[in-house]
Amino acid sequence: MPASPCALCKTSRALIVRPKNHQKLCKPCFLHVFETEIHHTITTNALFHRGERIAIGASGGKDSTVLASVLKTLNERYDYGLELILLSIDEGITGYRDDSLETVKRNAVQYGMELKIVGYGELYGWTMDQVVSQVGKKGNCTYCGVFRRQALDRGAAMLGVRHVVTGHNADDMAETVLMNLLRGDLPRLARTTSIVTKTPNAAAKMDTKDGRTDDGIEIIPDVISHTDIIRSKPLKYAYEKEIVLYAHHKSLDYFSTECIYSPEAFRGSARALIKNLERIRPSAILDVVRSGEDMAKLVPAEFGGAQTEEEGEGGCGAAQGRTGGGSMGSLEAKLREDEGAKMREVEALETEITLPIRTKGKPKSKPKKGAPTQAKKYQKQVMGQCERCGYLSSQSVCKACTLLEGLNKARPKADIGIVVGLDT
Amino acid sequence: MSDTGTIPIRLSFGGGLEAYFSNKRTQTVQVPSKDESGAPSNAAFLIRYLHENIMQYHGEAKNNPFVTPEGDVRPGILVLIGDPDEIDGELADWELEGEGAYVLKPNTLVSFISSLHGG
Ligand SMILES: [Zn+2]
Ligand SMILES: [Zn+2]
Numbered sequence: 001m002p003a004s005p006c007a008l009c010k011t012s013r014a015l016i017v018r019p020k021n022h023q024k025l026c027k028p029c030f031l032h033v034f035e036t037e038i039h040h041t042i043t044t045n046a047l048f049h050r051g052e053r054i055a056i057g058a059s060g061g062k063d064s065t066v067l068a069s070v071l072k073t074l075n076e077r078y079d080y081g082l083e084l085i086l087l088s089i090d091e092g093i094t095g096y097r098d099d100s101l102e103t104v105k106r107n108a109v110q111y112g113m114e115l116k117i118v119g120y121g122e123l124y125g126w127t128m129d130q131v132v133s134q135v136g137k138k139g140n141c142t143y144c145g146v147f148r149r150q151a152l153d154r155g156a157a158m159l160g161v162r163h164v165v166t167g168h169n170a171d172d173m174a175e176t177v178l179m180n181l182l183r184g185d186l187p188r189l190a191r192t193t194s195i196v197t198k199t200p201n202a203a204a205k206m207d208t209k210d211g212r213t214d215d216g217i218e219i220i221p222d223v224i225s226h227t228d229i230i231r232s233k234p235l236k237y238a239y240e241k242e243i244v245l246y247a248h249h250k251s252l253d254y255f256s257t258e259c260i261y262s263p264e265a266f267r268g269s270a271r272a273l274i275k276n277l278e279r280i281r282p283s284a285i286l287d288v289v290r291s292g293e294d295m296a297k298l299v300p301a302e303f304g305g306a307q308t309e310e311e312g313e314g315g316c317g318a319a320q321g322r323t324g325g326g327s328m329g330s331l332e333a334k335l336r337e338d339e340g341a342k343m344r345e346v347e348a349l350e351t352e353i354t355l356p357i358r359t360k361g362k363p364k365s366k367p368k369k370g371a372p373t374q375a376k377k378y379q380k381q382v383m384g385q386c387e388r389c390g391y392l393s394s395q396s397v398c399k400a401c402t403l404l405e406g407l408n409k410a411r412p413k414a415d416i417g418i419v420v421g422l423d424t
Numbered sequence: 425m426s427d428t429g430t431i432p433i434r435l436s437f438g439g440g441l442e443a444y445f446s447n448k449r450t451q452t453v454q455v456p457s458k459d460e461s462g463a464p465s466n467a468a469f470l471i472r473y474l475h476e477n478i479m480q481y482h483g484e485a486k487n488n489p490f491v492t493p494e495g496d497v498r499p500g501i502l503v504l505i506g507d508p509d510e511i512d513g514e515l516a517d518w519e520l521e522g523e524g525a526y527v528l529k530p531n532t533l534v535s536f537i538s539s540l541h542g543g
Binding site for chain 2: 024027240243
């Protein structure tokens with residue numbers, strides 16, 4: 001086949017076919033276009049402001065590695081004035097994180113970024129190895145998943161950073177849109193398609209003056225809590241294929257492990273559907289993301305417009321630890337070892353029970369478990385916050401705190417599989 | 425298969441696929457220069473050949489991480505081709521090289537990168 005010339009510079013040989021528009025590009029033009037589109041995502045959504053410290057949830061995997069590399073490039077090229085920090089989570093499983101953490105450490109040197117690795121031990125007082133020795137292998141994935149959901153927020157708070165970026169890409173977003181569509185869960189669809197999400201206090205603050213004084217100066221609290229974190233997804237519109245190609249053509253150093261277990265059936269099917277659609281019509285992925293955004297606009301604010309970060313979406317295969325975890329499939333495989341699919345199914349459903357939390361506005365009084373939502377007359381319902389740690393929760397005590405209580409009482413297996421509200 | 429000789433093909437695996445190919449990120453294999461019908465071996469034949477002769481996988485066909493039960497590369501795996509005649513030595517999307525119809529040359533580099541794992 002004769003080589004095609006690049007559609008932009010018309011001189012170099014095209015090496016890449018862009019999935020979203022079939023454009024054929026040479027390497028330098030592709031790299032530049034990819035970076036420029038992310039710059040546009042950042043500027044049109046006003047994701048950052050000058051002087052902001054940003055923690056990049058870094059797993060050593062392709063998405064977070066590309067995110068770190070691109071943000072470094074853009075921060076210099078467009079003078080964003082950001083301070084970028086790598087934040088990695090170590091679950092504390094002997095041997096498991098060695099390779100991915102080594103990758104992140106090399107990335108820190110390559111990109112000249114500060115790296116903070118926070119362990120479950122530091123965050124919760126329990127490493128996963130200790131959890132396993134306490135509760136045994138059965139059920140320990142539940143702990144790992146529940147702890148992981150808050151880990152980046154807690155880690156960022158330890159660093160005194162209010163803003164965490166994660167490497168979720170367009171394929172992840174399309175998968176989430178489809179899953180929520182197939183479940184008929186438009187409120188959740190509305191929340192998860194948002195490019196920015198906030199934990200309770202940050203949401204309350206941003207609600208007023210964007211967390212700034214009248215003069216536009218950012219209000220920085222003395223102590224940043226993990227309930228005070230903004231999360232955003234600068235790669236939201238970037239195709240997974242292009243992320244992999246970017247990593248390849250920039251020779252980025254990333255780590256990937258093979259999943260031994262397939263993700264939970266429903267998510268796996270949504271993923272496969274997305275990938276099959278992409279093969280037939282590559283623009284389908286972005287079309288699904290855009291459709292999700294349009295549907296989100298139709299969801300009344302009181303049902304999900306607030307884009308508050310919630311505990312949900314964990315479990316095996318959920319975004320593969322793109323929230324800083326790494327390859328969750330293999331991690332959970334390692335944890336799970338002799339457990340069957342049954343447990344996985346239960347856990348996957350269990351991650352969805354936090355669903356009816358929506359809104360911004362922080363209740364001064366702690367919501368009582370089972371108390372009627374007093375917010376009928378409010379524009380938005382009052383959300384629940386954990387009365388121990390303040391994290392967003394559908395119950396008076398969040399799952400992490402419930403589990404910790406169980407562990408700390410040396411009571412093996414606090415069965416949070418309770419699956420409240422599980423009605424399928 | 426009537427053996428009319430082999431050609432060396434350079435392979436590279438990434439994104440976790442190397443786990444099924446002796447844990448080697450790169451290797452060179454000798455591939456028959458003609459396919460089952462006697463036509464010059466192309467990329468589609470290479471994938472069949474790798475699946476049947478080189479890959480180490482013992483699970484069910486429907487879960488095969490490299491090819492679908494129909495024998496196509498699994499969606500989500502990028503295939504890149506480094507044509508030995510291109511002086512830049514770069515890898516191109518196989519869409520630009522005719523996909524499965526790309527006729528293998530001695531020392532063609534074929535790279536398979538899974539995008540399915542890890543973040
Ligand atoms: Zn060009
Ligand atoms: Zn709590």
